[in-house]
Amino acid sequence: MTTDLHQLAPLFAIDALEATELTQFELHLSTCVTCTAEVAELRQVVAEFSDATASEPPASLRATVLSAIARTPQLDADRKAGSELDRASLDRDVSHTPLASNVIEPVSGQVASLADARNKRRRRLSAPLAAAAAVLMLVAVFGLSRGPGDTDVISEVVSAPDAIVTELAPASAAGDAMLEIVWSADRDQVVVRGSGLSELTPEQEYQIWFLVDGGAIGSATFVVENGAVNTVLDVEDRDTGGWGITIEPVGGSDVPTSPVIFSASM
Amino acid sequence: MSSREQSPHATAPDRDRLTSLLRRIVDGDQQAFAMLYDELAPAVFGIVRNVLRDAAMSEEVTQEVFVDLWRQAKRYDPSKASPRTWACTIAHRKAVDRVRSEQARRRREDRDHQSSVMVAADTVTEVIERQETRGEVRAALASLSPAQREAVTLAYFEGRTYRDVATLLSIPEGTAKTRIRDGLQKLRTRMGREL
Ligand SMILES: [Zn+2]
Secondary structure: OOOOHHHHHHHHHOOOOOHHHHHHHHHHHOOOHHHHHHHHHHHHHHHHHHOOOOOOOOOHHHHHHHHHHHOOOOOOOOOOOOOOOOHHHHOOOHHHOOOOOOOOOOOOHHHHHHHHHHHHHHHHOOOOOHHHHHHHHHHHHHHHHHOOOHHHHHHHHHOOOOOEEEEEEEOOOOOOOEEEEEEEOOOOEEEEEEEOOOOOOOOEEEEEEEEEOOEEEEEEEEOOEOOEEEEEEEOOOOOOOEEEEEEEEOOOOOOOOOOOOEEEEO | OOOOOOOOOOOHHHHHHHHHHHHHHHOOOHHHHHHHHHHHHHHHHHHHHHHHOOHHHHHHHHHHHHHHHHHHHHHOOOOOOOHHHHHHHHHHHHHHHHHHHHHHHOOOOHHHHHHHHHHHHHHHHHHHHOOOOOHHHHHHHHOOOHHHHHHHHHHHHOOOOHHHHHHHHOOOHHHHHHHHHHHHHHHHHHHHHHO
């Protein structure tokens, strides 16, 4: 199946994509201006029909809604991170989207190239076996987060002259989880700091994605302890337009297999 | 709903009025929100009910939509969508999320297959025949081939995935995608000049 990711824009605009393709497309959308424009335009077109399908709700609903909002605090406007991402997708209720544990079919030519990119990375890590890489990565994460020298490395990355701090926006507006990535391209390292994150099963890890033109490229994985993380990870030597975080099987995936839980564009 | 010839919705005054309400809502103005509700509730409820069918569930989801509009008001970005489009997008998505999580719980029975295709046809016929429907909207829908109309109706009005559409119509997934895509493009061309 070779479908251009761009071609999924109309289906996405009317919520007609399968859950498994949603994540992939949302990541694409965060860096594709063409699709962003197309989605916005099509949403406006279908909204035109709301007039023709309008239906008066029961009168009692008005009071119910007004008393509900009177009890509901408004969210702050200031959410720099993720502002470029499609707002609607950010607000998607992740809890309703089943974690796709099944294998994702490649939906585009780009997916294949993402997989290639990842494979290249694995070769660069000089750990030809994915499993071996995963184990090494896991060791690295635990080693770093426990080791006494760790705080030094963290502060080195954070104070690197080229360090870029990006606060990621949670996909589920309800959660009070936070996550930020400090990236030093010169050092090929990131510091990941977060709290309020969900605990994972032993088979899962959080994975960082580079958001680039045309999709997402999988990078390092990490785990949390009591919902918190503060660690240094080695990442690829490459540019990125933003960051995404998903939950993946240990060792990470070539393409995202679950909804994006945090993202930000830069 | 009125039977005005010209819908107020696509016009700049509609957008301006709703935008200025949103500006007040951002300051926590609940009275402005009540006005926004009055403006948008029929549109939102209509979208939700088309997808969900069930009256009680539609009320619940409509409430969720409005609470969300309230919560997110400060994050509304007028450069991305008109207030009406913003509300309709959230309404559709929440209805679809609900219907799909319901589906996940109990897989649809086979007889649902027949009835939903029939309902789909009804929904569009209803829209086309409805007095209030603007000539433009009617003409746009009528410009679709019957196959496109069916696919767009199932996908948008009923909130099905393209895979569901393919199954319901017994056509390949690629064909379903193409019909939905082509149908939407045609609607866009037809209605585009107003946007
Ligand atoms: Zn695109």
